[in-house]
Amino acid sequence: MKNKYTSLLILTLAIFAFNAKAQETVYPAGPQKGVSAIIHATVHVGNGTVLTDATILFEKGKITAVGTGIAIPKGATEIDATGKQVYPGLILPNSSLGLKEISSGVRGSNDFQEIGENNADIRSIVSYNTDSKIINVLRSNGILLAHVSPSGELIEGRSSVVQLDAWNYEDAEYKSNTGMYISMPSLMARRGGRGGFMRGMMMGGGGDPLKAAFDKIETIKTYFTEAKAYCQEKVHANNNLKLEAARALFEGKQKLYIRANEVKQMLLAIDLGKTFGFNIVIVGGGESFQIAGLLAENKIPVILDEAHALPATEDDDVDQPYKTPAQLQKAGVLFALNDMADNTKQRNLSFNAGTAAAYGLTKEEALSSITLNAAKILGIDNITGSIEAGKDANILISAGDILDMRGNQLTQIFIQGRTVSLDNKQLQLYERYKHKYGIK
Amino acid sequence: MIKGGKIAKIGKNLSDATATVVDGTGKHLSAGIIDEHSHIAAMSINEGGQSVTSEARIADNLNPEDINIYRQLSGGVTSSHILHGSANTIGGQTQLIKLRWGANDEDLKFAGADPFIKFALGENVKRTTSQSNNRYPDTRMGVEEVLNDAFDRALDYQKTLKANPSARRDLELEALVEILNKKRFITCHSYVQPEITYALRIGDKYGFKFNTFTHILEGYKVADKMKVHGSSASTFSDWFMYKTEVQDAIAYNAAIMQKVGLNVCINSDDAEMARRLNQEAAKVVKYGGVSEEEALKMVTLNPAKALHVADKVGSIKTGKDADVVLWTDNPLSIYAKVEKTIVDGIVYFDRTKDAEMSKKITAEKTRLIQKLLGEKRSGMPMGRPMPSFQTILTCGDHEHEDHMATIYENQNN
Structure with missing residues (x-):
């Protein structure tokens, strides 16, 4: 079975190899410049709806428009997401x-x-x-x-x-x-064995774990009671x-x-x-x-x-x-x-x-x-949390379904509209040892 | 077609009047998953009192009533290699089992499998998390010398026995002599490249092979050396950073080792993750672009090869044991669920039957609670309710979330 993401991965990695960075030189991105437009995207909005062949516009870090039939402003950076899946950033x-x-x-x-x-x-x-x-x-x-x-x-x-x-x-x-x-x-x-009896003893409450628990709950309540009084004091x-x-x-x-x-x-x-x-x-x-x-x-x-x-x-x-x-x-x-x-x-x-x-x-x-x-x-x-106008442009573009290992392959990510690096130490070590063994 | 616990025939339009027919339309059938590194179904795992305990045997302390056997079946696992822990350099003898839920300890054992033993290198052996370790070795230098010393003693013992066959038997050294004579095989818990290298050199020096390096998250750094030596590699798919020796662990490890030409397995070392080894294999597709067929082999045929049982299990082939799994989807899909897990032709997990049993258990639980409440109301003397905690044994290798009624017993504790 040929893996349809392989070629894409190789392409992504080629970009990293070209830049040959260490983790320390994976720089935080600067602010978004101009208007960006993700086009022809399958957009998983995050609220249950899915838009096909949709456009997402974002500017100054904020999403300005999402939907189909949206005019792309002149001079906008176009990101073609044909065949890809677009999601809100995960939290x-x-x-x-x-x-x-x-x-x-x-x-x-x-x-x-x-x-x-x-x-x-x-x-x-x-x-x-x-x-x-x-x-x-x-x-x-x-x-x-x-x-x-x-x-x-x-x-x-x-x-x-x-x-x-x-x-x-x-x-x-x-x-x-x-x-x-x-x-x-x-x-x-709890009683007996590791994490049992001894743990009970250490809890206080004279070795009775239930009493120890209730004592602690009382501590929480006392704290909030006192805090309430304190916060009401002028x-x-x-x-x-x-x-x-x-x-x-x-x-x-x-x-x-x-x-x-x-x-x-x-x-x-x-x-x-x-x-x-x-x-x-x-x-x-x-x-x-x-x-x-x-x-x-x-x-x-x-x-x-x-x-x-x-x-x-x-x-x-x-x-x-x-x-x-x-x-x-x-x-x-x-x-x-x-x-x-x-x-x-x-x-x-x-x-x-x-x-x-x-x-x-x-x-x-x-x-x-x-x-x-x-x-x-x-x-x-x-x-944040969904791809809707007015929210921060926290956006993922994936080659396939991100919920499935076989589809999850991010090609671009944006935090507050900034194009953020996908590089990390693991990818760099991968590059290093592909180099060692001459793996393409 | 399955007959007498074996795969009798594979093909189209097969018929047998006596056969029970399972409709697999739209479903996927795979070989049963084999977990190269597991700690389920045992009463204890670590004999860590000293650095060489090759006489200890998991086989003597299997626990056939461990619910995790059934739980692994629900994830398509049919065989698990039960390893000694990693508290010491030369740990105990391992036991390969088939997940015949309901069988006694003897009948769990995988008949005719080659005997193995667990070795361990690195932080766990050095007792790194202990605040007051006073047991040698405390460094990798010491660990290497423990191995040299053990095999030197084994050579001497062999000589003594030859000269005097009635000399007092030493079970610790006897297991090591078996290794020297290629009658027992090593699966070696290890992580960083220097310790992998010195293990290979010790093997070369004493004329035996480190059969498998398990966990082996830096295997990618010395995959070429491992290949020359002829070792298999059994690794986690994507764990990292849980201790110093896995800072350079990368999710691309399995893919690199596979591309260098090693026999690569993905293991669990975790009663929970073992239920999702199909997903763990799928990660090798994501990280490093290994083909789906090769990825699936990493939890089926490749561990069978590493454990020397590929003639019996690991693939769907005429004559092999009927250890197979029926999935609702491609087993590498996150959406795949196990419908049936079959070991030796017997259905040990069936999702429909499981749902029925679950209803019965709930009904029985409700009945018992009502009875207790009734007695309480009638003024019977009451005891304090006490949950029955499950103890989950591990290598002591990683952090676990404590589940409510679970105690994780790590060797580090």
Whole structure:
């Protein structure tokens, strides 16, 4: 079987070979110049619709027109997308990107998890390393935006959304202080063996893991109660950075992202949101399929951390994690797909969506789950997430279906209208060793 | 046509009055997937107390009740090579199994397969993530010398036995003598080019072959040397950056090694990913433009060759074992789902039947919960509910998301 993308790949790679760059000389792109027009494109808008033989115009980084029969302004740069598929840039909705470089064995390369129970005031963005070797690899697989969150024991800190083509974190920041992250304590009793009894002991609560969990939940509630009082005070006897950090939550300008996989954790999360009037997002959502109706009713969005996962329990259906997205869709839950397995798997975001499509979503619903839905959850759907006039020109052009390994082959990507490099360290090493062996 | 567990005939208009007919219209049939690197179906994986544990045998501690056997079947896997972990340089003896879900430990074993052993080089062996390693070796220099020392001792042992056949048997050295005599074969966990090279040279020096380099994410850097030596390569499709020794891991690894002429396999080392090895193979089409036929071989015929069982499995050929998979689509498509997985002519996974069983399990679970609630209401004494955690064994090689009722037991812990 001849691979129809081979020739295209060779062409793409030939361009890289000609430029012969190192990762360090893959430069962030300058601002878009003039008007660009992608023509004859099959446009997957991101909201469920598909346009054929369509034109996309963008200028000054913004999409100005999308549709058929659009006149191309004089002097516009034409990009012919005949036979190709055009998509909105993918959004990784929850990650440690830029904070965690080499996850195992190199403590110095990791800045994703702070010490202590309450780190409400820390901000992930200040640790975001734009020179991470992972970023360019994700970008070449279509991920143009990422939500970067701190991890921790309980109250974890604040997150930001970044765009993946930047000189430094200030350039990268796409939406600042998107949300505050907390981790809902597990209410599963543990005993015996590694990660069991000892873990329970270390939790406190006199060795009773359930009591330890409830103590921690009380800590969360106490914090927000105090923060509420603090934020209502006109004058403070003493400033308190941790309490101040919750102000945006009370003002409704920020969302509370709650890491929760078990049904009980999610129920507590919903309760917490109601008590304090927060907009909450469930992150993880392993068992969300069991309470899909309840989540929809309460309008609680879910970031599903991994579609490519084993069933959580032995008696779950063998393909449960694959079909969870379709079950949420059916119930009317707003959800986005993620791949939390960091360095090993994040680049496969679009294939998680592909699997979800194999197990019940339509292809366009699956696409929304890694584009527009994520934008809605992160509160950036007014500027990105779909190919619509007025939004940022965050656009992918692929030789084929990006949800399928056999079609996913990006030929051009744009972030805010800028033509961004598809090069990365892996492609450069590929070139280096093709050279060694004389492989064409 | 499948008869007596074997592929009897392949062709058009075959007939047999006694045959059960499966309609494959619009569907794809492939050979069963073979996972060269797996840690399912075992009670324990790492005997890491010392650097040479060639006497330890996975065969002695198989766990035929591991639900992951069934889960792998749902992804079209029919054989898995169960390896010792990577906590030490010379690990234990491996066991190739067929996924005969429901069989006992003896009957899981792949009959007549050559015996293998797991070796490991690099960070895991050096106990890199340990804050207080005091076990030799702590560097790649030491790892190389552990190998030299082990095979020198094996040569001495061989001499001693020749001189005195009733000398006390040493099971550790006996396994190494089998390697020297090409009766046992190595699959060697390794990543970076210097360690691959010194392993090849040790093989040359003692006159044996490193049969397979597994994981081997820098195999692309020394593919020419591996080819001269005659090794197979079994790799991850696209993992990278999870530790220092995989900083130069590239998704084009398999494609380069294949183009240099190596026998290349894609492995899982992961109970979850093993269910999607067809997708992992498809990535080799994306990264490096390998043809679809060659990519599919990387999870079927090529691992069969690496494991010396290509005469029995790995392709759909008359006379071979009837280990086949019926897919809803081209198996390299992300949209392909397994309909039936057949091992030795027996259907061990059937999606329709699975859905029926799932309904029964849900009904039974509901019945039990109602019964418990009833007893609670009637004032019976209650215990605290306790989930039954599954322990997932791994090489200790990569980070896992913890699932709710799952404990990943890494050798690093």
